Amino acid sequence: MAERDTYGKAFLQIGNLWEANAVISEFVHGARLGRIAAELMGTRGTRMYHDQALCKEPGGGFTPWHADQRYWPLTSDHSVTAWIPLQAVPMEMGPLEFAAGSQRFLQQREALGLHISDDSERIIGTTLADCPKTAGAFDLGEVSFHSGWTFHRAGPNTTATLRSVMTVIYIDVDMRVGAPANDAQKSDLASWFPGLKPGDLANSPRNRVVWQRA
Numbered sequence: 445m446a447e448r449d450t451y452g453k454a455f456l457q458i459g460n461l462w463e464a465n466a467v468i469s470e471f472v473h474g475a476r477l478g479r480i481a482a483e484l485m486g487t488r489g490t491r492m493y494h495d496q497a498l499c500k501e502p503g504g505g506f507t508p509w510h511a512d513q514r515y516w517p518l519t520s521d522h523s524v525t526a527w528i529p530l531q532a533v534p535m536e537m538g539p540l541e542f543a544a545g546s547q548r549f550l551q552q553r554e555a556l557g558l559h560i561s562d563d564s565e566r567i568i569g570t571t572l573a574d575c576p577k578t579a580g581a582f583d584l585g586e587v588s589f590h591s592g593w594t595f596h597r598a599g600p601n602t603t604a605t606l607r608s609v610m611t612v613i614y615i616d617v618d619m620r621v622g623a624p625a626n627d628a629q630k631s632d633l634a635s636w637f638p639g640l641k642p643g644d645l646a647n648s649p650r651n652r653v654v655w656q657r658a
């Protein structure tokens with residue numbers, strides 16, 4: 445742990461577990477969470493962008509302030525992350541903390557669209573100092589949803605137990621692939637929209653429709 449940088453201390457991550465396990469596939473493509481995501485985005489349906497397991501180790505560090513959509517080549521704001529704890533997450537285990545309403549801070553996006561790092565923790569934390577924050581413990585079975593441009597962080601895991609969380613990232617069923625604005629988006633385009641190019645409907649074989657209004 446001592447040899448890792450801040451990002452490396454925050455969590456271990458594994459993407460698209462659904463491709464390796466049929467039970468996980470059934471779970472992440474489940475219509476119930478997909479419908480909630482569509483209702484929150486105000487879209488007629490949801491598609492899978494990708495899933496990601498995020499495990500904060502015992503003694504793991506804080507997750508610095510960031511917004512997820514900084515990493516994603518998308519043409520609209522219609523993206524939502526479902527954050528699903530696989531055990532209760534008391535405050536000592538590092539639940540999420542949000543800058544409430546920060547998905548509406550359109551002018552700050554470029555300046556605050558920083559890679560998760562000590563810099564993002566400091567610069568976003570300072571810039572959003574006056575923004576109200578929400579944070580709280582999670583019971584097993586509770587699910588958090590946040591918009592792709594909602595700035596958020598998480599505290600360290602000071603317990604002796606692994607904090608395991610499954611995340612599912614949903615996008616608008618009508619989402620089009622955006623031109624990559626940085627190297628992270630370039631890499632995401634290749635990973636999560638294989639074979640697609642900017643302007644295409646985001647419908648690679650990895651982006652199944654999860655739910656749509658009848």
Ligand SMILES: O=C(O)CCC(=O)C(=O)O
Pocket residue numbers: 454455498500507512525527538596597598609611
């Ligand atoms: O679980 C964490 O520590 C951070 C999660 C996160 O940033 C996300 O799901 O977008």
